[in-house]
Amino acid sequence: MGTSSGEESGVTAAAEGVEAWHGLYDALAEEHDYEIGEIDGRLPDGLVGTLYRNGPGCWQVGETLLDHIFDGDGMVSLFSFPGDGRIHYRNRYVRTRHYRYGQRKGRAGLRGLGTQRPGGVLGNMLRPPANVANTGVVLHGGQLLALWEGGRPYRLDPDSLETLGEHSFDGRLKLMSAFSAHPSRCPETGELFNFGMDFTRLRSLRCYRVDPRGKLQHMPRISLPYSPWNHDFALTRRYLVFVINPVIPKAGPILLGTGSIADALTYEPDRPTCFAIVPRDGGKARVIEHKALLGFHFVNAFEDGDDVVVEFVRFADWDQVATRFRDFRTSDFPWGDALMRYRVSSSGRIEEQEVCGGPMELPHADVRQAGRPHRYTYFAGRTPTSTGIHAYDHVTGRRTTHELPPGHGFGEPVFVPRTPDADEGDGWLLTLAYDPDEHRSRLLVLGAQDVEAEPLAVAHLRHHIPMGFHGSFTTRIATPPR
Numbered sequence: 001m002g003t004s005s006g007e008e009s010g011v012t013a014a015a016e017g018v019e020a021w022h023g024l025y026d027a028l029a030e031e032h033d034y035e036i037g038e039i040d041g042r043l044p045d046g047l048v049g050t051l052y053r054n055g056p057g058c059w060q061v062g063e064t065l066l067d068h069i070f071d072g073d074g075m076v077s078l079f080s081f082p083g084d085g086r087i088h089y090r091n092r093y094v095r096t097r098h099y100r101y102g103q104r105k106g107r108a109g110l111r112g113l114g115t116q117r118p119g120g121v122l123g124n125m126l127r128p129p130a131n132v133a134n135t136g137v138v139l140h141g142g143q144l145l146a147l148w149e150g151g152r153p154y155r156l157d158p159d160s161l162e163t164l165g166e167h168s169f170d171g172r173l174k175l176m177s178a179f180s181a182h183p184s185r186c187p188e189t190g191e192l193f194n195f196g197m198d199f200t201r202l203r204s205l206r207c208y209r210v211d212p213r214g215k216l217q218h219m220p221r222i223s224l225p226y227s228p229w230n231h232d233f234a235l236t237r238r239y240l241v242f243v244i245n246p247v248i249p250k251a252g253p254i255l256l257g258t259g260s261i262a263d264a265l266t267y268e269p270d271r272p273t274c275f276a277i278v279p280r281d282g283g284k285a286r287v288i289e290h291k292a293l294l295g296f297h298f299v300n301a302f303e304d305g306d307d308v309v310v311e312f313v314r315f316a317d318w319d320q321v322a323t324r325f326r327d328f329r330t331s332d333f334p335w336g337d338a339l340m341r342y343r344v345s346s347s348g349r350i351e352e353q354e355v356c357g358g359p360m361e362l363p364h365a366d367v368r369q370a371g372r373p374h375r376y377t378y379f380a381g382r383t384p385t386s387t388g389i390h391a392y393d394h395v396t397g398r399r400t401t402h403e404l405p406p407g408h409g410f411g412e413p414v415f416v417p418r419t420p421d422a423d424e425g426d427g428w429l430l431t432l433a434y435d436p437d438e439h440r441s442r443l444l445v446l447g448a449q450d451v452e453a454e455p456l457a458v459a460h461l462r463h464h465i466p467m468g469f470h471g472s473f474t475t476r477i478a479t480p481p482r
């Protein structure tokens with residue numbers, strides 16, 4: 001790509017005030033395609049399929065540094081496990097308009113979420129943020145989609161990762177529609193559910209149902225007391241469950257271009273958090289108001305009798321989150337303060353339970369448990385001495401940790417079952433770790449029932465993978481291009 005690497009641009013882990021793991025925010029300039037030659041240990045026999053991951057791969061365009069962690073161009077990686085002990089790695093940037101403009105001009109020209117376009121107020125007035133397709137990735141109905149919460153997905157070839165174009169689901173997702181980066185698949189029906197923030201109608205969310213073959217249907221809109229920014233939701237057998245924070249985009253500076261969109265997101269704790277219980281069958285949503293709280297990433301939800309239970313990572317301080325997203329090159333990661341469960345009764349009563357304390361983020365559960373009670377929650381977490389991957393057992397209350405060496409960078413854990421019908425927890429966690437001494441990343445394969453043990457296998461990449469967001473595993477094996 002046309003941008004320079006972090007080392008060339010001087011944005012390195014050696015800069016003043018930057019800890020070694022911040023090398024994760026150096027750009028990965030190259031697009032790679034190779035069989036990983038250095039694998040310690042042995043890959044489990046049943047680990048067959050493909051891990052896809054997405055995240056910003058580059059936070060600069062030419063010499064221009066981008067001002068927000070969400071503004072980097074989306075770079076999708078795949079790790080293909082054919083089942084013979086080998087791993088093939090490939091990464092490709094999503095050919096979005098933002099990416100192509102930067103390649104062509106060698107400078108930033110589009111407005112981002114936290115990065116203003118050149119030209120001051122007039123240059124940003126009435127400009128929506130560019131879709132950088134950098135947040136999530138899912139294979140559904142044969143389509144590999146790179147997801148970003150403010151716009152339509154980009155469709156990629158699931159083998160070559162070539163960008164095939166913006167995906168409208170046969171025209172059902174109109175221009176300016178949003179298809180969030182956190183869809184949830186029902187393990188019983190194979191349907192994929194998702195939502196999008198509605199930029200054409202205030203105080204509402206759109207919800208979608210995508211059948212197993214990839215056909216999208218609109219569900220009824222959810223009416224809300226305010227127009228929120230919302231990131232995630234969870235699915236039960238009968239409902240979509242939202243916990244909507246009173247983080248509200250201020251329309252004035254966004255539309256007038258007087259400030260960045262990220263800076264216009266304002267936490268208003270005098271307003272309620274809205275628990276929205278949305279029937280999957282299209283019935284009327286229940287919206288229950290609760291005191292303000294902050295949660296961005298959900299683990300799961302399920303029904304317990306007439307109650308709905310939802311689990312997510314709660315945050316204590318919006319200003320800290322916003323500051324760390326903006327000052328990502330020098331700040332600590334924006335950790336959540338606790339894993340929480342909220343029980344919503346049919347009468348609208350809400351009970352809260354702290355499951356375990358943080359700092360933590362990027363939670364994950366076995367996706368086969370989506371919508372039903374899950375026993376294990378996995379997440380990245382911090383201890384006083386290091387970061388690592390944690391597993392929490394809801395039955396025993398035991399928390400186990402795979403600690404990374406001090407100063408090393410971490411990533412989201414993704415659970416892979418040993419077989420399609422293996423018990424919950426019987427499988428592996430795939431996660432990326434970053435070694436600042438070598439400025440390289442490793443793929444760790446951890447035994448999910450013994451995360452404290454040495455990894456079953458460690459695959460050493462030839463380079464680092466910049467700090468990413470979300471990934472997913474599929475049993476389909478991506479094949480190298482001919």
Ligand SMILES: [Fe+2]
Pocket residue numbers: 135181182231297469470
């Ligand atoms: Fe997310």
